[in-house]
Amino acid sequence: MMRLIQYLENGQLCAALVESDDAVRPIRIDGGVYALARIAIDSGQTLSAVVEVRLDDELIDYQPLIDEGRLLPPLTHPDPAHCLITGTGLTHLGSADTRSAMHAKASQTEESELTDSMRMFKMGVEGGRPAEGEVGVQPEWFYKGDGNWVVPPEAALTMPAFAEDGGEEPELVGVYLVGADGRPWRVGYAVGNEFSDHVVERQNYLWLAHSKLRQCSYGPELLIGELPAHLEGTSRITRNGETRWEKPFLTGEDNMSHSIANLEYHHFKYAGFRRPGDVHVHFFGTATLSFADHIRVEPGDRFEIELPALGRALRNPLIKKEEASTGVDILAL
Structure with a gap:
């Protein structure tokens, strides 16, 4: 199982995989989780497979997304x-x-x-x-x-x-x-x-x-x-x-x-x-x-x-x- 979030970065919609209570890993995708789900459905892949090949190498802190009001519905x-x-x-x-x-x-x-x-x-x-x-x-x-x-x-x-x-x-x-x-x-x-x-x-x-x-x-x-x-x-x-x-x-x-x-x-x-x-x-x-x-x-x-x-x-x-x-x-x- 995996957990995903959406957030704003410089006004842009972003998606990330939750790695821990403290960190998330950005997903390289335009259009957030909606775009990821569309790719999975259209290509017949699992959503986890679509996510895994697009994961960024760097983690970002979770808490600032909360403190700065940048979290969005997932x-x-x-x-x-x-x-x-x-x-x-x-x-x-x-x-x-x-x-x-x-x-x-x-x-x-x-x-x-x-x-x-x-x-x-x-x-x-x-x-x-x-x-x-x-x-x-x-x-x-x-x-x-x-x-x-x-x-x-x-x-x-x-x-x-x-x-x-x-x-x-x-x-x-x-x-x-x-x-x-x-x-x-x-x-x-x-x-x-x-x-x-x-x-x-x-x-x-x-x-x-x-x-x-x-x-x-x-x-x-x-x-x-x-x-x-x-x-x-x-x-x-x-x-x-x-x-x-x-x-x-x-x-x-x-x-x-x-x-x-x-x-x-x-x-x-x-x-x-x-x-x-x-x-x-x-x-x-x-x-x-x-x-x-x-x-x-x-x-x-x-x-x-x-x-x-x-x-x-x-x-x-x-x-x-x-x-x-x-x-x-x-x-x-």
């Missing part, structure tokens, strides 16, 4: 409109309990919401891990935006002025590139923060789609190769250097009600998601939220999501936009 598209950000929910063991706790209400008429969430979860437990060659039950699915909604590691996640919350969601992310023939290829996995508005979602689960239309972040490293079936991580919120909230989380297929192959099938079964050259960033869900523990984040807080098997932690401070959109203008004839 795979991006040259045109952000051709990078689609999506995700699935209720995919992890325990996720239904988290959702139910988030949505708990006193009104009996609103109990149907909990029933719908639990029903969806149970469908995944019973049919989300089909035998090879078979199709399992489809998961809850949502759209988050395109590549313009992605924030680099270490950069700030922004709550819109109209938002009621800007909470973290620590998740495993699959990153894909669609080949020239329309076949999707999984390039690798990354740590993700699927940043959502849980207050809006809690008010009415039919507002889930609204709550997901927020920025997100993933990286800083992209794991190339087989994913361990059991992954343990830590999600943390700090304020002024002190930990406000911290909790372990589990992911990987041993801790999921759906297989990753099933989630991929139900995403890419749509022809519109198999457009050649497009990048897809797909969040696989979580069962761990600070919001479920009654934590309310504030601008200035920092999210830290650690998943050691995937390299360095993903860190993003939180800010809030002060002005709302001014609405729609009318184009007169």
Whole structure:
């Protein structure tokens, strides 16, 4: 297995292989990891083989890339409109309990919401891990935006002025590139923060789609190769250097009600998601939220999501936009 990063050098997109916690080895390529993946797909080689023959002789220090804000998401598209950000929910063991706790209400008429969430979860437990060659039950699915909604590691996640919350969601992310023939290829996995508005979602689960239309972040490293079936991580919120909230989380297929192959099938079964050259960033869900523990984040807080098997932690401070959109203008004839 190898881990790749992207970063800026004199304003240019660069890629590198992570050699250690302290050093990375630049890769001689124009166009970053996207270009490397295109070469691998078009030539029928493995991505590791494409990388190995392009490695530079000299190492560079990792820490300055972080300190100077030069890290980028580990795979991006040259045109952000051709990078689609999506995700699935209720995919992890325990996720239904988290959702139910988030949505708990006193009104009996609103109990149907909990029933719908639990029903969806149970469908995944019973049919989300089909035998090879078979199709399992489809998961809850949502759209988050395109590549313009992605924030680099270490950069700030922004709550819109109209938002009621800007909470973290620590998740495993699959990153894909669609080949020239329309076949999707999984390039690798990354740590993700699927940043959502849980207050809006809690008010009415039919507002889930609204709550997901927020920025997100993933990286800083992209794991190339087989994913361990059991992954343990830590999600943390700090304020002024002190930990406000911290909790372990589990992911990987041993801790999921759906297989990753099933989630991929139900995403890419749509022809519109198999457009050649497009990048897809797909969040696989979580069962761990600070919001479920009654934590309310504030601008200035920092999210830290650690998943050691995937390299360095993903860190993003939180800010809030002060002005709302001014609405729609009318184009007169």
